[in-house]
Amino acid sequence: xxxxxxxxxxxxxxxxxxxxxxxxxxxxxxxxxxxxxxxxxxxxxxxxxxxxxxxxxxxxxxxxxxxxxxxxxxxxxxxxxxxxxxxxxxxxxxxxxxxxxxxxxxxxxxxxxxxxx
Numbered sequence: 001x002x003x004x005x006x007x008x009x010x011x012x013x014x015x016x017x018x019x020x021x022x023x024x025x026x027x028x029x030x031x032x033x034x035x036x037x038x039x040x041x042x043x044x045x046x047x048x049x050x051x052x053x054x055x056x057x058x059x060x061x062x063x064x065x066x067x068x069x070x071x072x073x074x075x076x077x078x079x080x081x082x083x084x085x086x087x088x089x090x091x092x093x094x095x096x097x098x099x100x101x102x103x104x105x106x107x108x109x110x111x112x113x114x115x116x117x
Contacts, residue, residue: 007040012113013072021032021052026059032106046116053111061100065116069094074110079103 009015018035033055041048046065050112051072052055080102 001103002079004038006087009037009048010049015051018053019050024025024054024057024059028058028060030057032057032059049115050113051111052108052114053109056087056106056110057105057110058105060101063096063098066098067096068117069096070106072111072113074108075098076106076108076110078106079105096102 015037018037020117021034021036021062024032024034034053036050038048038050040050053073064082070093071088071090072088075087077085077087078096079085080100083102
């Protein structure tokens with residue numbers, strides 16, 4: 001039996017080699033630009049993990065998967081539909097369950113490590 005490799009990205013907060021992922025489709029005002037690096041992906045299940053960066057602005061989300069994040073730079077206020085706003089900042093972790101809907105208001109360029117499952 002072969003032991004699987006361990007995907008690895010060093011220095012998630014300081015990397016300068018992020019790929020251009022284009023404008024954020026969920027943006028609700030001025031265009032927002034995204035970039036990132038994918039650490040791992042399973043195309044059959046839609047699961048993935050990596051680094052994602054986005055410029056400031058508001059965006060509306062309806063999640064079709066679970067997502068766990070840890071912010072490594074920046075901050076945002078997340079407001080679930082019908083719920084209270086929550087400020088999430090550098091070093092904080094958050095979990096968004098499948099079906100979560102609401103607003104992410106990114107205050108300055110934000111970078112997160114994410115796992116989508």
